[in-house]
Amino acid sequence: MTDSELRADIHSIEPIPDADRDSTGPQQMWIWAGANIAPVNWALGALGIILKLGLMETISVIVLGNIVGCAIFATFTVMGHKTGVNQMVLSRSAFGVRGAYLPSILMFLMTLGWIGVNTYFPVKVSMGILGQFGVPDTWFVEIVVITLVMAVQVLIGIYGFYAIRTFEKYTVPPTIAIMVLMSVLAWTRPGVVNWSLTTSLPPGAHLAMLTLLMTAIGVGWGISWVTWASDYSRFVPKSVPSKSVFWYSYVGMFVPTVWLGILGATIASTTLDTDPAKMVSAVFGGPVSILVLLMVLHGPIATNILNVYSATLAALSAGLKFSRFWLTVIVGVAGYLVTLYFIFAPSFAKAFDNWMISLLLWMSPWAGVVLSDFFIKRKGKIDIAELYRSPETSAYGDINWAGMVAFCAGLVAGWLVEDGLVGALQGPISINLLGGADLSWLFGIGVAGLVYLALGKFRDVALLDRREQRRQLAASKSMDHVLRSTPGNVRWGLWDGRLKPVLLIASGDRVTIETLSGEPDDLPDPSLGYDIVPGHAEVKCLPRAGSHRRRHGPAVLEGAASVRRQHGHEELGTGSTLYFPVVVPGALFSAGGSVPAWFFVA
Template sequence: MSAETIASGHAETARFDAHGIEPIPEHGRDATPLEQFWIWAGANIAPINWVLGALGVTLGLTVVETLIVVAAGNLIGCAAFGLFNLMGQRTGVNQMLLGRATFGRHGAAVPGVIQGLLATGWVGVNTWVVLDLVMGILARLGVHGGSGTKYLIGGLIMAAQLGLALLGFYAIRTFEKYTVPLTVVVMAVMTVLALARAHPHWSTATHPLGDGGKVTAVTQLLTAIGVGWGISWLPYSGDYSRFVRRGTGERTVFLATAAGVYLPSVWLAALGAVLAGSGGGSDPADLVARTFGVMAIPVLLLIMHGPIATNILNLYSCSLAVLTVGVRAARWKVTLFAGAIASAVLVVFIRSDSFAGAFDNWMSSILVWISPWAAVVAVDFFVRHRGRPDVAALYREDSGEPAFNRPALVSLGLGIVAAWSWQYGLVPVMRGPLARLLAHTDFSWLAGIVVAGGLYCALGLRATERRRLVSEEL
């Protein structure tokens, strides 16, 4: 198969992806903005989004207030996501490896390890959450299965998502390209049926809140499914946009990737809010069974598609993060190892639902590290390097850059502290002093961005200027 054939887009799109963390060569960069859209839409057509939409009503907001928070907040978070996708497109390099330009060749291992561990954890959490939901819906439809059924369904889901992640980007692209449009059609039909049966109380809260309580609820929803939702995907962005054809308009890439997260997230969260506002409660199994009745079977298939479409991204990005740290192995071998770890985590979760629930609550605190990390990376890429870092230097030991960029690492550390201080999470230890002091509000993402980004502007750019002056004197 010639490079020209591949580049023209006529080759089999599900071919094996042998790429690791080296820049994607020209003949391998054949992805289109529409394919990027399907990748991110697939990852976000997931039941967790309508559960989080129902959360707004459960917290005491009206349906209208929930819709405003979700729609407006996602504009900010998804715009940041679209901007980060430009990094991968410009350089052909995965997101965590780009961190070498920011944190230093060895300093980049810090966020790389964090991302690798969290991505693996998310595979177990996502599969467990959806598996529990599937079993709940089957039970309400009169189909009762024991632990054997649970392990069987979990094993099938895990095998499917691991197989696709092992094949790599091209298989992921093909899977999303051909399955997501079908899930969109199913979801559209289900939305029409749901709205026909729903009679939401648009402007009446399930339990009225005072002004302070309403502010708390708004900030919690902004973090869960508003601004924080788009930000939570930032560490994954360049891993997929690095395959976009060089020369593709950046505006198109920005809009396609941002819309891929925005549209399904807002759509499903709005549906969840409307159903919850109709008195359907917030339990996802109840929402599906009561709203759709026998038509819950197509929704059940949609639900099972959700973790696969999301976890193939987690497994693939996990392997790239591990390779960035310095592990020398083929990407597919690292992916296989990550899948084995995630499978073990899933077994532990199935055997201990209480532990799984506690772990899920911990995972919801990821913005504590992602928001300051994103601020430092954005300042470094778009300001310090003017959007065009030296890609070749990312792979050289003697690049002239420090192995550990201390200003970046210090800014990241202090940004994490700032984010934690203004977080009001589900786990008591993740309720910072500033959040408790300021009416139990959660602006962790904003505190992390402002502190880390501001510090790096002051420290990092100044250090770069000093090194430049010293170099000129020599």
């Protein structure tokens, strides 16, 4: 393990610089595999049995659904790889700068629920295993386990991406080995799996439960991760092919989700329960239970470190003015309280299914809008600087009503064909015309995406008008300046912030910087017939301090602006100090000087 693997993550929601994008495809795979080697996936597989479906059809739904759901998820990882931007900031191109605050807040709240869900399972399984060694199942012991698990995952979340990547890299392989052992024990012992279990439901209810399961843990499981996807793929270098990022992320999500889902379904075929403690005690005991306990404790930590980290990014993307450190602490406390709710809930399975379905109701239309915007409308090309401009000046606008209307249309369409266990979320078309079938994920994505593309045609005209107005306004106010190399403008030595400005410039102004070639000792002999530029002799006689480098004095920027450099933009605020000369690619240098160059402020 190297020092670079344990370094603190200093990044927030700004684009990741190319120099810091050092993640690899396999590392992305370990991240998503670790996040899904969790006890929650046992219960996901067991849900089909609890809904009175047969074992084989439950397994089929888990496999086929995740083939589609994981593909949707992996597509979102490509967005972060192409841009270096986290997922919620990327959604500003579709919803507007402040319009994207809504999904950011929804994701923040949703992630708190996931932290509670993922901490609930290790607590229950740990109590079941510890009970085999005489440790009583009391509320005090449960609180101790919750506190220890939460403390570890918040600490790793504070360190950020690099700690997450390192944790998953070194813990996932041995965890997979334990999964293999668990699977062999479960599937080879007699009486553990009822392979012949079939459904007892009538045809109408049977179809309804199949679609409900497909929404909740088939396609829906991959969709439930899309708001996290780019937060981690943004660290992969652009030199890595996007196809590689897609497939590594896909495999990392698909394999453990399907594997543990099938394991949970097979064990539940005899226990007929989603309680993870009962599922473990029915199969595993003695020394094996210790290994299972290690995997159980690893699962929520591996998952929740992503939840804690991404929740803070979502809060920052919503405009909250806290440091990532304090947001991480807040997330940890809130997640702790949600965990207590799930621990003491009368029926976890019902609470979990209700909550899962409600998540997909808003995530599906959000995914439809963002996918349509990024891949169809913009062909994968985003003006990254515009994502970070103020709502008043960004080319993506304050609130993109096309995105908001499409999102709401997808919400309504998804609700009409939804059949969750929550009465308020049971749509009339699903109940009255489809016999209770749940197609909310499909209609949510499809309707939202189509409506957005239709409305986006009208907004494109307004967007072009906004950019043209900005260009014309900047052109009308811009001024040309010439900064000459005179004794009053040039100083020898190190930079000094106490220097008075030699030039005031505004956003949009254009500056021509006059520079001098050659150090004083390199000036040509007048007897050779060369003319010395007026003022050069005087400049060479100026006093020097600490350096033999010649510098222009500072220029102070009036009003906020961004300086166009060779690689992107640098945001500057009112009163920012700009030092000259600026190094320009292709400029000629002679003994420390340069030919005149242009300096742009936009």
